[in-house]
Amino acid sequence: MEKSRVYFTDMRTTENSNLQKKLARLIRKAGIGNIDFEKKYVAIKIHFGEPGNLSYLRPNYAKTVADTVKDLDGKPFLTDCNTLYVGGRKNALDHIDTAYLNGFSPFSTGCHVIIADGLKGTDEVLVPVSGGKYVKEAKIGRAVMDADVFISLTHFKGHEITGFGGALKNIGMGCGSRAGKMEMHSAGKPYVIQEQCVGCRVCAKSCAHDAISFTDKKANINHSLCAGCGRCIGVCHRDAIKPADDESFDILNQKVAEYTKAVVDKRPCFHISLVVDVSPQCDCHSGNDAAIVPDVGMFASFDPVALDVACADAVNAQPPIQNSQLKEHWNESGDHFHKVGPNTNWKVGIAHAVELGIGTTEYELIRV
Known part of the structure; x- marks a missing residue:
């Protein structure tokens, strides 16, 4: 396979430039203008950051991408899907509040925020995964699939399960509905935390398989009837229903690649990753530890696989920052992400993405 082009700045x-101008120049040089944006709806997939976390991308970068899309006559919107866990992004109302709190408003970014899987994380599209080993139909947030053009704008950082959070993670896990996220995290079926259940029966009303019954006003899920769709997780107001969270890290990485395939297949896509504030864990946490390496720069490509590998190579070429998790585990050789998360192996997901035809690990780095 021919090498993919990855552009970097x-x-x-200088006095005549700033980071937003550099980002705009980068994505223009990388070829974003070759996409037909005229009157097209353009999903810009970004992580809005969990309340309390300060390592997420500044909204100024999102504005630069949105402004470029509008200059190309597109109709951009910022988007993400709801989370499985308790926090500031588990439903669309809280999620939008969090986005606004962290600066992602229409006034600061020049475009609207749309939570792709709807109010309760149940507004999804079943998308066939060509060549999927674990996932045959991915559950993707509807607004992501309704868009004509898809752009990923990724904060490249460490991750406690996938090794790092790059373009594949931002797309695959990020675009999954709540049920989709459950499918990636779990090989089993959801269960009820009895102490949190109040017997409101909302979950039973959403179950198409009559798998939920009640004993002493507490819900129980019959796994022989449960289809594992995860809708009960989305509608539970008390967060009393949880996924099994029993999938191995390697299989989860491969499922993320398969969900990415569902999102990007057969439509115009473009990918941007910023290797800045490289925290050791995901931006989903309500706080962030110190960056593990110095800021590297901004990358862009039509190939999300090559983009992830280029960013990982760039991080691994950096020295550790003092008083960081990486420095605590430092030696002269080895992968930075594996040192911070010794139970992770990001290369598994990359290899599976190549098998699926999403992209290649071979890249030409072009400095802008």
Whole structure:
């Protein structure tokens, strides 16, 4: 396979430039203008950050991408899907509040925020996964699939399960509905935390398989009837229903690749990753530890696999920052992400993405 082109610019600026101008120049050079945006709906997939976390991408970067899309006559919107866990992004109302709290408003970014899987995380599209080993139909947030063009804008950082959170993670896990996220995290069926259940029966009303019954006003899920769709998780107001969370990290990484395949297959896509504030864990946490390496720069490509590998190579070429998790585990050789998360192996997901035809690990780095 021919090498993919990955474009790069560092974080240095001059009196006549700034980081937003550099980002705009980067994505233009990388070929974003070759996409037909005229009157097209354009989903810009981004992580809005959990309340309390300060390592997420600044909204200024989102504005630069949105402004470029509008200059190309597109109709951009920022989007993400709801989370499985308790926090500031588990339903669309809280999620939008969090986005606004962290600066992602229409006034600061120049475009609207749409939570792709709807109010309760149940507004999804079943998308066939060509060549999927674990997933035959991915459950993707409807607004993501309704868009004509898809752009990923990723904060590249460490991750406690996938090794790092790059373009594949942002797309695959990020675009999954709540049920989709359950499918990636779990090989089993959801269960009820009895102490949190109040017997409201909302979950039973959403179950198409009559798998939920009640004993002493507490819900129980019959796994022989349960289809594992995860809708009960989305509608539970008390967060009393949880996924099994029993999938191995390697299989989860491969499922993320398969969900990515569902999102990007057969439509115009473009991918941007910023290797800045490289925290050791995901932006989904309500706080962030110190960055593990110095800021590297901004990358862009039509190939999300090559983009992830280029970003990982760039991080691994950096020295550790003092008083960081990486420095605590430092030695002169080895992968930075594996040192911070010794139970993770990001290369498994990359290899599966190549098998699925999403992209290649071979890249040409072009400095802008």
